[in-house]
Amino acid sequence: MPAKVCLIVPCFNEAGRLDIERFGAPPAGITCLLVDDGSRDGTLELARRHASSTLGVLPLPQNVGKGEAVRQGMLHARASGLLDGVQWVGYWDADLATPLSEVEHFLAYATLESGRVDGILGSRIYKLGSRIVRSYRRHLLGRCFTTLAATLLGLQCYDSQCGAKLFRTDLVEAAFGEPFVSRWIFDIEILLRLRQYRLIECPLREWADVSRSKLSIVKVAAPTMVDLLRIRRRYLTTRDQGA
Ligand SMILES: Nc1nc2c(ncn2[C@@H]2O[C@H](COP(=O)(O)OP(=O)(O)O)[C@@H](O)[C@H]2O)c(=O)[nH]1
Ligand SMILES: [Mg+2]
DSSP states (O other), X not given: OOXXXXXXXXXXXXXXXXXXXXXXXXXXXXXXXXXXXXXXXXXXXXXXHTOBTTEEEEEESSOOXXXXXXXXHHHHHHHXXXXXXXXXXXXXXXXXXXXTTHHHHHXXXXXXXXXXXXXXXXXXXXXXXXXXXXXXXXXXXXHHHHHHHHHHHTOOOSOTTOSEEEEEGGGHHXXXXXXXXXXXXXXXXXXXHXXXXXEEEEEOSEEEOOSSOSOOHHHHHHHHHHHHXXXXXXXXXXXXXXX
C-alpha cells in the first residue's frame, strides 16, 4: 500500500526510551522521519542503524527545540519528495505516548465529519471507552494552560498541546513555512496560522504519559507565559487583542 501518512518525530536525547522497533515497523501506509535535534546520547546512531524505506532520519547539528525541529522535518520531507503522493503529514511524540495505531483512528474519525477536514488533532479527553493515563498534576496544569491560552488568544481547542497531530499535506507551507515565535508552544501558533482551515480534535482512544519527560514545568512556566503574550502580539490584530 502506498504511504498515505508521513509522521515527523522530533527526538532529543531519546536513546533511552525510543522504541525504535515500533518506528521501524509502522502500521501499513505510514512512513516516519525521525528528526534528531542535536542529541548527545546516541539517538542519532540508534536511528541510523534502523533507517529504512519507511523510516527516514534527519540529523540537525545543534539543538533548536521541538517546534523548529518539527518545522525542519516538514520542510525536509517536502523538499526530498517524502511527501509526494502522501495525503497527511503530522508530528508525533517520540515516546509514543500516543500509539501509532491511533493514526488509523484519526483518519476514520475525520471521515465521520461532513465535508473536508484539513487537520486532525489528538485530544486527551477522559471518557468512557478511552484509556488516558496522565498524572493529576500534569492534567491540571494542562487544563490551566489551555484555559489561559483560549482566553488570551480566542482559541476553542480542548487540548492544543497533545503531541499527535495530522494535517493535509498541502498545508505544510501555511503551517510550517515561517519560523515559530515560540520554542515551547508552537502548536498554538499552528492553530492561529490555520484559522481559516477546518481543524478537528479527535478524542484519543489511548494515551499514556511516558516517564522521563524532557519538559520541566518549573523551567518552562515563565518562558511559556512570555511566549503567550508574544504570540498574541504577533497573530492577533490590535482590535482582537482589545476584545
Ligand atoms: N527536537 C526537540 N524535541 C524535543 C525537545 N525536547 C523534547 N522533545 C521531543 O518532544 C516530544 C515530547 O517530549 P516529552 O519529553 O515526552 O514531553 P511531554 O510529553 O510534553 O512531557 C518527544 O518527541 C521529545 O523527543 C527538544 O529540545 N528538541
Ligand atoms: Mg511525553
